[in-house]
Amino acid sequence: MNIHHLELFYFVAKYEGITAAVRRMPYGIQQPAVSGQILQLEKELGVKLFNRRPFALTPAGNELYDFVYPFFSQVGEVEARLKGEEGSHLRIAASGSALRIHLPDLLAELRGNSPSARFSLREVEPVELQGLLKSQQVDLAISIIGERITEGLQTVELLKIPLVLLVPEQWKVRGLGDLLVKNEDTGRKDPKYPLVGLPARNVLGRIFLDSFEEREVDLIPSMEVDSLDLVGDYVSWGFGMGMGVEIPGKEPPDGLRAIRLKGFSPVIVGAIHQENLKPIARDFLELARERAKNLAKPS
Numbered sequence: 156m157n158i159h160h161l162e163l164f165y166f167v168a169k170y171e172g173i174t175a176a177v178r179r180m181p182y183g184i185q186q187p188a189v190s191g192q193i194l195q196l197e198k199e200l201g202v203k204l205f206n207r208r209p210f211a212l213t214p215a216g217n218e219l220y221d222f223v224y225p226f227f228s229q230v231g232e233v234e235a236r237l238k239g240e241e242g243s244h245l246r247i248a249a250s251g252s253a254l255r256i257h258l259p260d261l262l263a264e265l266r267g268n269s270p271s272a273r274f275s276l277r278e279v280e281p282v283e284l285q286g287l288l289k290s291q292q293v294d295l296a297i298s299i300i301g302e303r304i305t306e307g308l309q310t311v312e313l314l315k316i317p318l319v320l321l322v323p324e325q326w327k328v329r330g331l332g333d334l335l336v337k338n339e340d341t342g343r344k345d346p347k348y349p350l351v352g353l354p355a356r357n358v359l360g361r362i363f364l365d366s367f368e369e370r371e372v373d374l375i376p377s378m379e380v381d382s383l384d385l386v387g388d389y390v391s392w393g394f395g396m397g398m399g400v401e402i403p404g405k406e407p408p409d410g411l412r413a414i415r416l417k418g419f420s421p422v423i424v425g426a427i428h429q430e431n432l433k434p435i436a437r438d439f440l441e442l443a444r445e446r447a448k449n450l451a452k453p454s
Contacts, residue, residue: 160196165227249297295428313447315421319413349395352376403450
């Protein structure tokens with residue numbers, strides 16, 4: 156049996172007639188279409204389900220109505236309950252640093268505005284984000300926005316973050332030029348010190364390497380780690396200089412300085428999401444835009 160035919164029969168039986176059912180159905184459908192599909196149902200079952208004038212269910216119609224009533228009578232209630240629960244459930248995927256630095260304040264403000272809000276946070280690698288969005292395992296992702304965005308996903312730019320190199324405070328370094336040396340054999344430039352960096356498979360790591368390659372600098376990490384937090388740790392422990400970004404509202408780790416890379420394009424951080432956002436996700440994005448705007452203001 157066709158489920159849609161059963162649903163139409165349920166409404167016709169409930170409101171005692173096709174005309175009355177069409178007026179009160181939760182979606183638009185024409186009376187001839189209902190009549191035609193009810194006739195198909197009767198033909199499939201081989202029985203007459205109701206008399207038209209005056210309306211009255213046949214014994215077969217009463218039996219079928221008793222069968223479908225428990226399900227269709229509760230669909231509206233279940234839909235409302237699910238929408239209520241899921242409408243206030245926000246699922247976010249982001250890097251560990253984003254989850255630790257900026258999201259706590261945003262989520263606290265959102266919880267203050269929506270006390271029933273429920274959050275699911277996932278710390279993931281950037282390469283995983285778009286797959287999670289396409290499979291609808293998360294509502295939105297906070298990430299570096301690169302050139303390749305999967306079809307069907309949308310982006311919202313939040314911040315432009317400068318690239319930096321992290322160095323120990325005691326190093327007498329004023330700018331990038333103090334950290335590079337010309338290679339007489341190749342004519343290119345090499346780093347004076349070992350580099351702690353992110354692997355090329357990491358979006359930020361690739362941006363760093365490409366940016367230096369454009370300037371004919373052979374910037375190859377002597378140590379690869381999986382997060383900016385670890386970069387800071389190993390630079391602090393004396394393993395050289397490190398890749399970094401100048402995050403608004405966050406100072407470099409204790410004992411380190413950030414050397415801004417003048418002339419380098421900033422990294423764009425934003426939200427990636429499916430086209431249709433639930434209300435709680437829209438509220439979060441609005442708060443994120445406002446916070447990003449405030450962070451971008453000169454201090």
